Amino acid sequence: MQSTVDDVSMMVLCNSTFRQNRTSTEGYFLAGKNMTWFPVGASIFASNVGAPMYIGLAGTAAASGFAVAIYEWHAVYLLIALGWVFVPVYVASGAYTMPEYLKKRFGGRRIRIYLSVLALILYILTKISAEIYSGAIFMKQLLNWNMYACILIILAVTCIYTVAGGLTAVIYTDTIQTIILLIGAFVLMILGFHKVGGWNAMIAKYPYAAANYTLANTSVHACGLPREDFQRIFRDPKTGDIPWTGAIFGLSTIGIWVWCTDQLMVQRCLSAKNLTHAKAGSLMAAVLKILPFFLWIIPGMISRILFPDEIACADPVKCEEVCGNRAGCTNIAYPLFVLRMLPGGLRGLMLSALLAALMSSLTSIFNSASTMFTMDIWRRIRPHSKQRELMLVGRISGAFWGLMAGLATGLSRMVVDFMFPAPVCGSNDPDNRPAVLKEVHFLHFAIIISGVCALVTTVVSLFTKSRPPEKIRRLTFWTRNDPKEPDISDSEVDDDSEDENIQTVEGIPPIQSQKSIPKRMYHWLCGISDKPRPKLTEDEKVLIRKKMTSISEKPFWKSLMNVLAIIVAIGTTFMLGFFN
Structure with missing residues (x-):
């Protein structure tokens, strides 16, 4: 009986505490931990299906066929692992961010700062830049606008509702945009199959989808004709563009970071109301990851069949005339497909789908980046930051040596890659x-980096004192169900005030004050509330902590x-075997 009363009390207190999601760090960064499985799953999928999916995935398929599907179907297994293996540990730890979790797990602060800074740099150099550039290419092809104007419009629209709404706005918007982009891509896929003559006709025509001058000149066949193994997903370890050894082993290490430890994906699961909804959301995203093969990979191949002179250009000079890129024009396969296949109205639908996918990814990146900057970096700079300051910053903004070794190894390859670019196919360089x-191959190099990290981590750990069991309660898969909280020494306690991070309880009238319209808009945009923050009792804090860390x-x-x-795992395995 007492247990039932406690559960009801916890539910009432937590609902009232986190309901106004925009005015607390729990609400802004974790959507009040009140999300159901459908928006969680839709947001995970939409966060990954950005403009590079339309440009890169379809373009790679146009160039080489089915093999790129491994990146999508490989994610199915890792998304299941996210819900079943990783999320229970993250939730039990009560962490907001991945760097915060690692700080709790391994102790010390340098690993938290290092990962936060590295993730922010990678978001800027890879995710954000790729999204904006790919989206600008698409808009320029469809609307013939200036590239810089497209970039400014993308950034302006995306920033407005990301800054104002927090993770709640991002997730709900992602849900709507997922529906839009799936409808748009499905319509174009049907039209493409109709135009090319169906599946069998596509398979028969693709090997000969080349520019006229390629078919007439045998010296450029290697650059202008599709690969002979275009129907295979697992390809030769030596000659394959995506070797099967790298796809299984190297891609697994990369995929674990992308799907199971990246703040971008983890944050969506942490916003779920309970572990079951987190599992269901990750499973829904896993099912949706099966679709890109049909919605973007196949249309990319069809585009090459229909427009070979542009998409399959093999001469650097001619490629530069077509798309401004001497290396090839397969990246415009999907935009060109949309431009020439659809009438005006449906073309607008696809532009909406593109913008939906683009903004879904960018808003997710911005929100996750602001979470890490605020919770992992700003709190170190300003250890006594009040709730209001954290909200404003969030809107504008052992293991350690193994990570450092991996970083050094990866940077060495990147520097060499920039110093010695690959010659353009078709040139005499x-x-x-x-x-x-x-x-x-870069996937094989990923195996090397993983080996270096594992070796250094193991060697260093053998010469350092391990953390005692009482300090890793609820912080590993094997201790996730421990009823006790981990012991934290005085040196490991964060300086931020827990009371400042607890949301105002509803029902208390706001302080009556006259504010100007600009000040009201400022307070609304920054999520600042004038409601008084009552002092919570120790029992109430325990109930809230129980809600935040429950994995029952x-x-x-x-x-x-x-x-x-x-x-789902068996179905994906069957498809990998069928298309190989």
Whole structure:
């Protein structure tokens, strides 16, 4: 009886505490931990399906066929691992961010700062720049606007509702945009199959999809004709553009970071109201990751069949005339497909789908980046930051040595890659790249980096004192169900005030004050509330902590999720075998 009363009390207190999601760090960064499985799953999928999916995925398929599907279907297994292996540990730890979790798990502050700074740099150099550039290419092809104007419009629209709404706005917007982009891509796929004559006709025509001058000139066949193994997903370890050894082993290490430890994905699961909804959301995203093969990869191949002179250009001079890129024009396969296949109204639908995908990814990146900057970096700079300051900053903004070794190894390859670019196919330039670039595929190099990290971490750990068991309670998969909280020494306690991070309880009238309209808009934009913040009792703090870190599940739903996860994994395995 007492247990039931405690559960009801916890539910009432937590609902009232986190309901106004924009005015607390829990609400702004974790959507009040009140999200259901459908928006969680839709947001995970939409966060990954950005403009590079329309440009890069379809373009790579136009160039080489089915193999790029491994990146999508490989994610299915890792998304299941996210919900079943990683999220229970993250939730039990009570962490907001991945760097915060690692700080709790391994102790010290340098690993938290290092990962936060590195993630922010990578977001800027890879994710944000790729999204904006790809989106600008698409808009320029469809609207013939200036590239810089497209970039400014993309940034302005995206920033407004990301800054104002927090993760709640991002997730709900992602849900709507997922529906839009799936409808738009599905319509274009059907039209493409109709135009090319169906599946069998596509398979028969693709090997000969080349520019006229390529078919007439045997010297450029290697650059202008598709690969002979275009129907295979797993390709030769030596000659394959995506070797199967790298796809299984190297891609797994990269994929674990992208899907299971990247703040961008983890934050969506942490916003779920309970572990069952987090599992269901990750499983829904896993199912949706099967679709890109049909919605973007196949249309990319069809585009090459229909427009070979542009998409399959093999001469650097002619490629530069078509798309301004001497290396090739497969990246415009999907935009050109949209431009020439659809009438005006449907073309507008696809532009909406593109912008939806683009903004979904950018808003997710911005929100996750602001979370890490605010919670992991700003709190170190300003250890006594008040709730209001954290909200404003969030809107504008052992293991350690293993990570450092991996960073040094990866940077060495990147520097060499910039110093010795690959010669453009079809040109007479010699390939003077060192063997580490010419002979070692980047997925194979990922295996090397993982080995270096594992070796250094193991060696250093053997010469350092391990953390005692009482300090890793609820911080590993094997200790996630420990009823006790981990022991924290005085040196490990963060300086931020817990009371300042607790949301105002509803029902208390706001302080009556006259504010100007600009000040009201400022307070609304920054999520600043004038409501008084009552002092919570120790029991109430315990209840809130229990809500935030609970990983309990009802037996029926737990069993159902397990069965569905097995079905999805088996189905994906069958498809990988079928298309190989």
